[in-house]
Amino acid sequence: MSNTARAQELKAEGNTLFGQGEYTTASAKYAEALQHDDQSAILYANRAACSLHLRKFDEAKVDAEKAVELDPGYAKGWGRLAAACDGLQEYEKSAVCWRRALAALPQRDVTAAELNQKEQCEAGEKDALTKLAKATGILVDGDSMKGKWPWDRVAAMEDELQAGYPKNADSSAWVMLRAVRLWDRGSRGMTQVKTRMTPAGLQWGGCDGVLASLTDAILTDVRVFRIEGFQWLEMFNKQAKLEARRTGAWPSLTVERIQAEAVKRQQQEGWDAARNAVDVTVRIWVMQGFLATHVNANTQVALQHFNAALDLLNWGRTASWRDASARDRGDVFEDYFVRAVRGLRLEVLRADCAILPHPEAALQTLYEEVQSMISEIPEVETVVLTEGGRGPGFVSAFSIYLKAHALTTVGFYHQKIVDQYPPREEDGATIVKHYLEAHVAYLEAAMLYPKDDEKHAWFLHVAFDALRMCGGPFGLALNVTKQMRLALPHIMKIWQFSQAAKQGAYVCCEEVLKIGRKIEKDLADGKITLEDPMLPNYAPWTP
Numbered sequence: 001m002s003n004t005a006r007a008q009e010l011k012a013e014g015n016t017l018f019g020q021g022e023y024t025t026a027s028a029k030y031a032e033a034l035q036h037d038d039q040s041a042i043l044y045a046n047r048a049a050c051s052l053h054l055r056k057f058d059e060a061k062v063d064a065e066k067a068v069e070l071d072p073g074y075a076k077g078w079g080r081l082a083a084a085c086d087g088l089q090e091y092e093k094s095a096v097c098w099r100r101a102l103a104a105l106p107q108r109d110v111t112a113a114e115l116n117q118k119e120q121c122e123a124g125e126k127d128a129l130t131k132l133a134k135a136t137g138i139l140v141d142g143d144s145m146k147g148k149w150p151w152d153r154v155a156a157m158e159d160e161l162q163a164g165y166p167k168n169a170d171s172s173a174w175v176m177l178r179a180v181r182l183w184d185r186g187s188r189g190m191t192q193v194k195t196r197m198t199p200a201g202l203q204w205g206g207c208d209g210v211l212a213s214l215t216d217a218i219l220t221d222v223r224v225f226r227i228e229g230f231q232w233l234e235m236f237n238k239q240a241k242l243e244a245r246r247t248g249a250w251p252s253l254t255v256e257r258i259q260a261e262a263v264k265r266q267q268q269e270g271w272d273a274a275r276n277a278v279d280v281t282v283r284i285w286v287m288q289g290f291l292a293t294h295v296n297a298n299t300q301v302a303l304q305h306f307n308a309a310l311d312l313l314n315w316g317r318t319a320s321w322r323d324a325s326a327r328d329r330g331d332v333f334e335d336y337f338v339r340a341v342r343g344l345r346l347e348v349l350r351a352d353c354a355i356l357p358h359p360e361a362a363l364q365t366l367y368e369e370v371q372s373m374i375s376e377i378p379e380v381e382t383v384v385l386t387e388g389g390r391g392p393g394f395v396s397a398f399s400i401y402l403k404a405h406a407l408t409t410v411g412f413y414h415q416k417i418v419d420q421y422p423p424r425e426e427d428g429a430t431i432v433k434h435y436l437e438a439h440v441a442y443l444e445a446a447m448l449y450p451k452d453d454e455k456h457a458w459f460l461h462v463a464f465d466a467l468r469m470c471g472g473p474f475g476l477a478l479n480v481t482k483q484m485r486l487a488l489p490h491i492m493k494i495w496q497f498s499q500a501a502k503q504g505a506y507v508c509c510e511e512v513l514k515i516g517r518k519i520e521k522d523l524a525d526g527k528i529t530l531e532d533p534m535l536p537n538y539a540p541w542t543p
Contacts, residue, residue, distance in 0.1 A: 057087035186213030475530030481516025
């Protein structure tokens with residue numbers, strides 16, 4: 001039975017205890033108060049605060065979620081939820097909750113206490129985003145890694161690469177070198193953005209073509225992406241506004257509106273005006289989609305941006321601008337650019353399938369998209385003839401790497417299909433079939449990647465695991481381990497200190513090599529034959 005007066009008395013006692021640092025006792029008082037008033041957001045938030053101090057983040061999260069459910073406009077409730085998510089290392093959700101807390105605070109006539117709360121929320125959001133960036137490997141801070149990152153290493157190798165060309169044309173170093181040149185050019189350009197107030201209003205100054213450099217870098221190799229503090233994001237937003245203003249781009253309009261505006265501008269002002277506006281619009285969308293994926297972990301927002309970009313590009317290639325020359329339409333309508341944007345979108349579709357509890361429909365969409373991509377990616381020889389004049393690394397980035405990425409998605413699809421099967425004996429043959437399909441796709445992808453690319457070794461590892469799950473023969477497994485052993489010394493020269501390495505990729509590869517050494521020993525001892533199936537529990541410590 002509700003007794004709000006008694007609840008308030010108990011809350012006051014809890015507040016006193018909380019102020020004295022008696023968090024366990026205070027939590028008990030708030031719990032008792034909730035027995036008299038279980039619809040009080042403040043009581044749930046207060047008990048969450050106690051749990052935060054006691055580092056019981058799971059309990060704090062439950063109470064804070066109840067607080068904001070009862071009162072979605074309660075800033076402190078969102079703040080407590082943000083802090084709980086931070087304690088649980090759910091940094092993306094923490095950042096979102098800090099933003100919700102900020103939005104719940106008054107925007108005018110702010111008191112000193114509310115101003116302090118606003119500053120805490122802003123600091124909390126920035127801290128959460130920083131932690132998210134570090135956790136996902138995109139924030140570069142400090143000098144301890146200077147000269148070790150892959151982009152530093154390939155820059156130092158440039159003379160060596162030039163001397164070995166064209167024999168080394170398939171090296172992953174060329175792909176990263178192309179990406180880092182573009183990235184550095186774009187990052188330098190962003191620092192030139194300046195604004196000043198004049199009698200005519202706010203004026204913008206800065207470099208053009210920065211968005212083109214940044215998007216081309218990302219499309220070449222996403223691993224080049226890194227930010228040095230979150231001022232990078234602020235600079236990017238200013239650069240996007242600058243180029244949108246100068247070209248009259250339409251990133252805030254719908255695709256249908258842009259189609260009409262683009263045709264009108266081309267007819268009234270010519271191809272240069274229309275092309276530049278569409279180019280900047282598409283590149284802003286591509287970067288926004290990429291940032292939504294890699295900074296905010298928001299797949300729905302990312303898909304909206306990538307879908308819009310691809311819809312506009314498809315319109316230009318098949319409808320009103322179908323017969324225009326490549327020079328008039330611009331680079332964004334070229335095959336290589338569209339393929340690469342589809343590759344980024346594919347990554348988002350995979351991420352969706354990985355987190356959905358029932359991803360059957362999403363998996364079907366993913367499978368249809370990846371099969372379409374594979375059928376449309378040309379053979380390398382064709383790309384060399386039509387697009388090979390763009391420098392070393394271009395062919396690998398926009399044909400070989402994209403096809404390999406698509407094949408890894410096929411492997412991912414078959415693995416996720418297995419996850420949907422209930423543990424029933426009659427499904428055994430089907431499950432084995434999917435694991436075998438996954439192995440084949442991952443192995444083909446691994447062999448497409450250059451032998452000195454970390455992805456070559458990583459997907460050999462993934463292919464090896466899939467082979468174990470389907471009981472493939474020891475002979476085939478041994479061949480995979482030999483391929484990895486041969487490649488790793490070349491890979492380490494470039495990728496030893498990559499983000500994947502920091503997250504344990506080479507630890508996994510070393511486990512595969514250990515199993516390979518055990519296979520060799522067991523073969524020599526006559527315990528197994530090359531034709532025997534390798535079962536999932538076969539490991540270095542197997543007796």
